[in-house]
Amino acid sequence: MSKSVATDSNKDHGAIRKVIASIPRGRVASYGEIAARAGLPRRARLVGRVLRDAGDAAKLPWHRVLRADGRIAFAPGNRAFREQRARLIDEGVGVKAGRIDLARYGWQRNIDEEIWRL
DNA sequence: ACATTGACTCGCG
DNA sequence: GCGCGAGCCAATG
Numbered sequence: 001m002s003k004s005v006a007t008d009s010n011k012d013h014g015a016i017r018k019v020i021a022s023i024p025r026g027r028v029a030s031y032g033e034i035a036a037r038a039g040l041p042r043r044a045r046l047v048g049r050v051l052r053d054a055g056d057a058a059k060l061p062w063h064r065v066l067r068a069d070g071r072i073a074f075a076p077g078n079r080a081f082r083e084q085r086a087r088l089i090d091e092g093v094g095v096k097a098g099r100i101d102l103a104r105y106g107w108q109r110n111i112d113e114e115i116w117r118l
Numbered sequence: 119a120c121a122t123t124g125a126c127t128c129g130c131g
Numbered sequence: 132g133c134g135c136g137a138g139c140c141a142a143t144g
Contacts, residue, residue, distance in 0.1 A: 031126050042139060048125035049141065065125075073125040080125080123143080130135085 012040060016050045023064045026092045028100055029107040030068045048073070063087040070102045 015038040023029050029037075031044035040046065051062050063084040067073050074081035076098050085095050093105045103109055 032128095035126090042127080044126035045124070045139060046126090046141075051125055062125080067125085068127055084125095121144085124141100126139085128136105128138090131133105 012038070012043075012046060013050050013053075015039060016047055017054065017058070017060060020047075020051070020060050020062070020065060023061055023107055025061075026105070027107045027109075028064045028066050028070075028088070028093060028102070028105050030066055030070075030102075031073075032068055033108065034065065044068075066100055066102075070100045070106075072098050072100075 016034060019034050019038045020029075023034075031047040032042075034047045035041065035043040038047075047065070051060070051065065054060055054062070056062075065073075072081055072084050072095075074084065081098065085098065088095050088100065093100060
């Protein structure tokens with residue numbers, strides 16, 4: 001092994017991937033929230049970069065990652081957008097006009113919401 | 119070394 | 132809802 005990680009994974013990327021991997025099925029989280037949980041507050045953009053680098057082969061639940069306002073980060077209608085929407089709906093997450101109700105499906109949602117569900 | 123670009127976020131008007 | 136500016140910072144040219 002030569003050097004270290006010029007283009008490979010560094011500590012931050014690993015921490016971020018780990019957080020993303022732990023988002024429960026049927027729940028979603030924002031880029032900023034993920035960054036914060038990875039110990040990197042205000043580094044939402046890094047989360048996006050990690051996901052882009054990772055690609056589909058990384059086996060990460062990238063579709064559970066949304067913008068802070070609950071919207072899908074991709075442009076409505078494009079390929080990635082439709083794929084993400086389909087995956088979310090497939091695991092029971094409600095998507096209305098490219099929007100997800102974070103109070104209901106957010107990883108850090110209010111517990112009371114769940115109680116009122118059934 | 120400098121400028122631009124983003125799977126981002128927040129505050130203000 | 133929309134646009135702007137600022138903060139953020141690794142990658143890219």
